Amino acid sequence: MSDDRxxxxxxxxxxxxxxxxxxxxxxxxxxxxxxxxxxxGLAADLLNAAVAATAAxxxxxxxxxxxxxxxxxxxxxxxxxxxxxxxxxxxxxxRKRLLERLAACGPNLEPAFLAPGSTPKxxxxxxxxxxxxRRISPRELVLLSLSRVRGMSQRQLEGALLPGxxxxxxxxxxxxxxxxxxxxxxxxxDWLVERLAPRMSPEELLALARALNTPAPLDLRVxxxxxxxxxVIARLAADGIAATPCPYSPLGVRLKTKPYLQKxxxxxxxSIEVQDEGSQLLGILLAPRRSEMVVDFCAGAGGKTxxxxxxxxxxxxxxxxxxxxxxxxxxKPRAARAGxxxxxxxxxxxxxxxxxxxxQGKADRVLVDAPCxxxxxxxxxxxxxxxxxxxxxxxxxxKQAAILAAAAKLLKPGGRLVYATCSILAxxxxxxxxAFLAAHADFRRLSAQEVLAAQGIAIDCGEDMxxxxxKHGTDAFYAAVLERTK
Numbered sequence: 344m345s346d347d348r349x350x351x352x353x354x355x356x357x358x359x360x361x362x363x364x365x366x367x368x369x370x371x372x373x374x375x376x377x378x379x380x381x382x383x384g385l386a387a388d389l390l391n392a393a394v395a396a397t398a399a400x401x402x403x404x405x406x407x408x409x410x411x412x413x414x415x416x417x418x419x420x421x422x423x424x425x426x427x428x429x430x431x432x433x434x435x436x437x438r439k440r441l442l443e444r445l446a447a448c449g450p451n452l453e454p455a456f457l458a459p460g461s462t463p464k465x466x467x468x469x470x471x472x473x474x475x476x477r478r479i480s481p482r483e484l485v486l487l488s489l490s491r492v493r494g495m496s497q498r499q500l501e502g503a504l505l506p507g508x509x510x511x512x513x514x515x516x517x518x519x520x521x522x523x524x525x526x527x528x529x530x531x532x533d534w535l536v537e538r539l540a541p542r543m544s545p546e547e548l549l550a551l552a553r554a555l556n557t558p559a560p561l562d563l564r565v566x567x568x569x570x571x572x573x574x575v576i577a578r579l580a581a582d583g584i585a586a587t588p589c590p591y592s593p594l595g596v597r598l599k600t601k602p603y604l605q606k607x608x609x610x611x612x613x614s615i616e617v618q619d620e621g622s623q624l625l626g627i628l629l630a631p632r633r634s635e636m637v638v639d640f641c642a643g644a645g646g647k648t649x650x651x652x653x654x655x656x657x658x659x660x661x662x663x664x665x666x667x668x669x670x671x672x673x674x675k676p677r678a679a680r681a682g683x684x685x686x687x688x689x690x691x692x693x694x695x696x697x698x699x700x701x702x703q704g705k706a707d708r709v710l711v712d713a714p715c716x717x718x719x720x721x722x723x724x725x726x727x728x729x730x731x732x733x734x735x736x737x738x739x740x741x742k743q744a745a746i747l748a749a750a751a752k753l754l755k756p757g758g759r760l761v762y763a764t765c766s767i768l769a770x771x772x773x774x775x776x777x778a779f780l781a782a783h784a785d786f787r788r789l790s791a792q793e794v795l796a797a798q799g800i801a802i803d804c805g806e807d808m809x810x811x812x813x814k815h816g817t818d819a820f821y822a823a824v825l826e827r828t829k
Contacts, residue, residue, distance in 0.1 A: 389424055390503040393431040398481040400432050400726060407436060407726035434488045436725035437556045440527045442487045446479045449515040486512060530556055534733045538768055554812035559722035562589060563596040563615045564623050568653050568682045570614035572596060578609055591802050592623040613680040618646055621810045621817030626650035628794055628822055629761045634659040635707035640750040641665060645674030647712055652683040663688045694749030706753040713743045715764035715771050719819025722812060743775050756829040763822040772821040773807060789824040
């Protein structure tokens with residue numbers, strides 16, 4: 344993922360390998376509907392590959408982007424085929440509940456046993472209590488996604504279909520639209536709706552789901568140590584890459600497509616990094632100054648460390664703490680490419696590591712980008728809503744509270760701490776901060792909106808920063824700005 348999010352168990356997404364992840368371009372209409380690139384007629388081997396990739400992702404044994412990367416390493420495909428396969432698999436992850444309901448309401452599809460000209464069997468498969476209880480195959484989900492979500496016509500599909508599948512799709516189309524539960528309309532798991540419903544109306548939930556079920560644009564951050572935003576936009580335009588300034592971040596550039604940037608000169612010379620605009624605003628909220636001591640407490644592969652270093656003009660000392668040496672190893676070449684000499688990565692055993700304790704009361708600024716459920720990044724990581732659970736979120740809440748308490752000890756009086764997540768759940772956000780403030784009388788809350796306004800950024804985001812895709816066009820982020828009183 345572009346901004347190196349750190350999600351809790353089960354792991355959210357694979358970290359970026361020091362550079363942009365290639366992401367197929369998508370256009371969207373409606374509630375997560377994805378329009379495929381022009382396909383005259385779908386080839387059977389391409390459909391089979393998309394089904395195989397989808398099946399691999401639906402095991403949820405690893406993050407979706409990591410599973411897809413492994414699939415492509417094992418199977419040689421052209422760029423257009425890879426784009427189609429990725430788009431198809433991700434569309435299934437986004438709309439899985441709707442697709443499962445549509446398949447369950449129709450006849451069974453057992454193409455391996457169908458003779459040419461035969462029709463699908465009606466009723467549950469052997470051993471299934473009802474049509475709703477039967478296991479829906481990845482192939483059924485892919486076919487329904489291509490037909491119902493991505494809008495491919497029967498003419499485009501029929502050359503790739505097995506015997507009986509044309510009739511099966513036609514029968515599904517003839518079925519009356521099923522009456523969906525709220526969770527099915529949202530394409531969310533039941534437990535997530537149960538946690539969101541007490542503070543959001545059904546209309547608000549639907550608006551959030553539409554945004555989270557729509558693929559995200561590609562945002563870049565300009566490295567101000569090496570370039571200016573207008574210069575980067577002009578440089579990209581010269582290479583046929585359309586880009587515009589992001590609406591809020593003064594460092595942000597939004598692309599209209601999703602080109603492969605890892606070999607682009609602007610990436611290679613450190614002028615740009617891939618980073619969601621909301622993630623950029625977290626670094627700006629911390630507002631580190633030249634020559635200060637700053638700590639990125641949960642640095643991961645360093646997406647936010649890099650923006651902090653640039654804001655510090657590569658002066659002072661910037662510590663990047665993380666419990667994963669493998670993730671931190673990716674930061675070193677990224678910092679060198681960005682021209683940063685003030686970054687000091689340190690692998691720690693946990694929030695009580697001796698290297699953490701040595702800095703107690705010494706730091707001017709601390710960023711706590713806490714491990715979280717990642718539910719605010721579903722535009723990029725739709726697998727997270729199926730991989731997380733109430734139990735995993737409850738485990739994270741305990742971890743988040745412990746990390747915040749430990750990180751706060753690093754601040755000197757008058758210092759600033761930003762606690763942030765990419766979650767939409769109050770128990771990972773406001774409830775963590777409110778409990779911390781209740782137990783720490785020497786800390787006070789600052790208005791995030793006012794902190795950004797003081798830096799020339801006009802945004803309606805609340806006292807604690809709440810960003811959402813439907814309102815701000817970013818991933819969903821939460822951030823609280825805390826100050827240790829003098």
